[in-house]
Every structure is written in structure tokens, then in C-alpha cells.
Amino acid sequence: MSERSAWKALAPWLAVFVLLLLAPRFLPRFQIYLTGLILTTGLLAVSLNLVLGLGGMYQFHHAVFYGIGAYTVALVITKTALSPWIGFLLAPVVSALFSLAIGLICVRLSKLYFGMLQISLGSLVWAVVFRWYSFTGGDDGIHGIPVPDIISSTDGAYYFSLILTAICLIVMQRIVNSPFGRSFQAVRDNPVRSEAVGINVKRVQLTGMVISGAFAGIAGSMFVVIEGSVFPELMFWTLSLEIIIMCLLGGWFTFLGPMLGAAIIVLLRTVVGIYTEYWTLVLGIVLMLLILFLPQGVLGYFLEIFKRGGMKAVQERK
Amino acid sequence: MLLVENLQKSFDGFIAVSDARLEVEKGEVVAVIGPNGAGKTTLFNLITGQLRADSGRLLFKGENISGMPPYGICRKGISRSFQVVNIFARLTVFENVRVSVISHNKRTFNLFSRAESIAVSETEEILKSLGFSEKSDRISGSLSHGDQKVLEMAIALGNRPELLILDEPTAGMSPEETRDTLELMKLLSRERGITILFCEHDMELVFSISNRIMVMQHGRTIIQGKPDVVRNDTHVQEAYLGGADERF
Numbered sequence: 001m002s003e004r005s006a007w008k009a010l011a012p013w014l015a016v017f018v019l020l021l022l023a024p025r026f027l028p029r030f031q032i033y034l035t036g037l038i039l040t041t042g043l044l045a046v047s048l049n050l051v052l053g054l055g056g057m058y059q060f061h062h063a064v065f066y067g068i069g070a071y072t073v074a075l076v077i078t079k080t081a082l083s084p085w086i087g088f089l090l091a092p093v094v095s096a097l098f099s100l101a102i103g104l105i106c107v108r109l110s111k112l113y114f115g116m117l118q119i120s121l122g123s124l125v126w127a128v129v130f131r132w133y134s135f136t137g138g139d140d141g142i143h144g145i146p147v148p149d150i151i152s153s154t155d156g157a158y159y160f161s162l163i164l165t166a167i168c169l170i171v172m173q174r175i176v177n178s179p180f181g182r183s184f185q186a187v188r189d190n191p192v193r194s195e196a197v198g199i200n201v202k203r204v205q206l207t208g209m210v211i212s213g214a215f216a217g218i219a220g221s222m223f224v225v226i227e228g229s230v231f232p233e234l235m236f237w238t239l240s241l242e243i244i245i246m247c248l249l250g251g252w253f254t255f256l257g258p259m260l261g262a263a264i265i266v267l268l269r270t271v272v273g274i275y276t277e278y279w280t281l282v283l284g285i286v287l288m289l290l291i292l293f294l295p296q297g298v299l300g301y302f303l304e305i306f307k308r309g310g311m312k313a314v315q316e317r318k
Numbered sequence: 319m320l321l322v323e324n325l326q327k328s329f330d331g332f333i334a335v336s337d338a339r340l341e342v343e344k345g346e347v348v349a350v351i352g353p354n355g356a357g358k359t360t361l362f363n364l365i366t367g368q369l370r371a372d373s374g375r376l377l378f379k380g381e382n383i384s385g386m387p388p389y390g391i392c393r394k395g396i397s398r399s400f401q402v403v404n405i406f407a408r409l410t411v412f413e414n415v416r417v418s419v420i421s422h423n424k425r426t427f428n429l430f431s432r433a434e435s436i437a438v439s440e441t442e443e444i445l446k447s448l449g450f451s452e453k454s455d456r457i458s459g460s461l462s463h464g465d466q467k468v469l470e471m472a473i474a475l476g477n478r479p480e481l482l483i484l485d486e487p488t489a490g491m492s493p494e495e496t497r498d499t500l501e502l503m504k505l506l507s508r509e510r511g512i513t514i515l516f517c518e519h520d521m522e523l524v525f526s527i528s529n530r531i532m533v534m535q536h537g538r539t540i541i542q543g544k545p546d547v548v549r550n551d552t553h554v555q556e557a558y559l560g561g562a563d564e565r566f
Contacts, residue, residue: 178429192368
């Protein structure tokens, strides 16, 4: 890609970033909070898609690593005398370590068996958190977590999540386009052939899981800043299912599709949730329509139209 | 270079390979022939680690490689192509080959450099040597069967193998494609000094390129020898070619 076309591709994203940067000046507080939540959930979904879409692994219990990141921050702040920032640094590390432990056991199995075993191991972590009242607060969770002043206001929390999301997305994009990303894709498409060209498939998959878990942990730490609390539902398997739906909804063969999927689900839940508690009914209908009409996901669909339009333009010029 | 002794493999009581013996010297082109179901593909899968042998010895350059995982064997210098097309169907031709070049250069776990600028010249060179340069941006799944078979070889070459194992490289190819593949194999053997072990049903091709031929039947090695010796062996003629008067 030439330098000029690289800038051209980058420009819209820069514009979106600047717009989001200025958002607190013209949006009311609730919407800023909501945008922060979308970014957090979106980062979580993109991190899942790293293993699900790029690596083709059935990561059925991704929320565990999100929850662990959130709890790490919460516990460092409320149970230790350490600086809260250490909690934020530890969140991805601890999530990555759990990812490694669970991955070491699961990665031996393939496809559905991998996913099923992951659900069981993840649920084990959830059960411990759910029951260990003296340490994790049990099913009550931990509330009113005092995050550092600079990020405790609505705007502060928003900027924290915006900047962190931007950095994480850039790093993840980089990983997707790295030799590792290409090899991970190759493993997804054809593990047998990958082994035959000298790729240690299990190790690639494990590395992918650890990376993805670390980013989920970062998303978890952002959640603490935005909500000021943690609770076991953060690592319950239904949330994992919801993240998978976000990926499918947005388009799991695109990098930012899951982010869009997350936005749709968070907005649906909030907006439809005002009128009825049965918002999942609407979600169900949306999902059915999507599977029937846009199997490649919302972003996948628009990218295809965009590509087709671009090709037509090229042909017309000829 | 490669030594196979008394190799045995069974699946649920069915003995696919009962006693395979094979010797491949450096620089040779060795063919394995035999009727369908003789155990040729199983033998190759055993050598490259896709399957694990029940018993027997597998030595590559004097080192025991039996029980090693496929990626480990590949790193020792053995690459292979598959009989049934086995490529990365959703990636472009270029990416297909680049994956194995990246693996060979030990950069699989490189997380932050740009893949776009890595292994470009090596990949281009391999594609060029196979006459594949114009097709490098095509999604490999959309290629014709013959082209996919050639891509099979290209991927295997990405690992810069010392020993290249080809499982029916011309299966399903047109006569022209078969001729091109034959020329390519000659080129790889002569100019790059790659040792080639392959199995094939096209007898004309087998006898025109091989230094030595190994004949398998019912999972057993009947004979391994120079083409002339094999051609005139009565066991082979009876067992494999269905009678002494049949010509090939």
C-alpha cells in the first residue's frame, strides 16, 4: 500500500476517534456512559474474535477472562494497599495467566470438545467467585470501588475507556496482520496442513488464547472504571454467549465487526429495555433476520457492498 | 538419508502397512508404486508423522524420527504434498506459500512486525519457479484442481526441504499439466538437489524420472531396486501388473 492510500484508509478512523474525543462536549452524561460501555463491550467482543474469527477456535467461555480482569482491579483496590494503577496493570496479566491455565488443558481437544471443556472450567472459576464471600464478595460482588480521581468522573471514565480501546485496537490490528496472525489464520483453515509445514498448532492456539484473554482482562478493568462495581455475572456463561452473538452479528470475518455487534446489542438492551424487560425477544428476532439475510454479519455485509461498488467504479473507469 | 525398516501400522485390526522397507539416498528420486490400497499413502503419513507407527524404525539422516509430531519432522527437513488437495482454501495463493516460508524462517510467533513485508521475495521466487506468479492474488480455493495440486508442491517448497515427499503429484491432472509437473520434479531434483520420494500411478512418469522404485502390495514391500530390475521382476509383474505380458 502506498503512503497516500494508507492515509486515505486511516482518515475515517481518525475522524471517528476525534468525534468520540469531542463527544462529552455535546452529548449528555448518560449517553457518554453508554458510549463508554459500548467501547468496553466492543473491546471484549473484538478480543474474542481474535480466537473465534481469526483462529477458528470455539472459545465458548470468554467472559471468564473479562470477569477476572474486572475482579483483579476490584480486589487490588479494595483488598490491598497497592496503588490502583497496579491493579490496572495486573488485570491483563492475571487474565492471561488464567487463559494459559485453562488453555493448557483445553487446547488438547479440538472444536466443540474444546468449547465444552472451556465452559466447564470457566464455570468452575465462576462458582468459586460466586461462593467465596470473604474474598470476592460472593454473589453480591463488590460495589463502590474507589477508582483514582482522574478517571472517576463520567468523562474521566469515558476518556479512560476510549483511549485504552484505541490503543488495544491498534495493537490487535497489528497482531492480526503479523506473521503470527497469518499463521493463526492458516491454522484455522487447515490445522493438518499447518502441522505439515512446521507449525506447532497447539502452541499457536494457546498463544492466541493468552493474547485474547489479556485483552479481555483490559476490557474488564475498563468495566470497573465505568460501573464502579463487579459481580459474578461478569463471568457467567450467558455473557459469553452474548459476546459470541456480538461477533456473529457484527461479522466475525471482519476486524471491527464485533465492535459494531456489541454496539447493537448494548443499544438494544438499553433502548428496548426501557419499554419491556423482554428485550431478548427483540434480540431473538433481529438475530433470526440476520442469519437469514446477512449471514456474513452487518459489517461484513456493508464491506461487501462497498467492495462491489468499488469494483464497479474501477470497471466503469476502464 | 531416509531409512524405513519393518514399519507396521494397523487400524482397528486392519493391517494397512505390515512390513514396509525403504531406503532413499541423498539426491535420489525414488518412487513408490503399488495397487490401490497397498499402503502407499499410509506409509507417507507414517514418515511425516501424521500417523504414528505401531512398530518399526524410521531414520532420517541417522536420527530416529518415529513418534515425532509432524511439525517437528518438517523442521528436520522433510516436506510433503498431499494426495487429496490440502491447502489453505480461504487464503490467496501467495499467503498459502508465505505461511510455510514464515514457518521455515521461524517467525510464526512474531507478533508485531508486518506480515505484508515478510518473506515476500522468497515466496515470489517459489511462485515464479512454478510459473504461478500471475495467480498469486487468487483465492486458492477458486483455482482449478490441477493448479491446486501445483500449489500443494509450492507450499511444501516453502519449507526448503531436503527431502520432498509427493503423494500422487499428478492425480487428476490433464496430460499437459502432468508433463509440466514431471519437468518441475526433474528441475527440483537436478538444479536444487532436492531428494524426492513420491508415489504415482502414471507408470510412464515413474519410469522416466526415478532412480529407484519400491513396489508395495498388501502393506508389504516386495522389492526396491533400479527401474530395470523392477520392470523385469516376475513377482512385480504378477502381483502388480497383472501378468508378464503386460507392458508399461
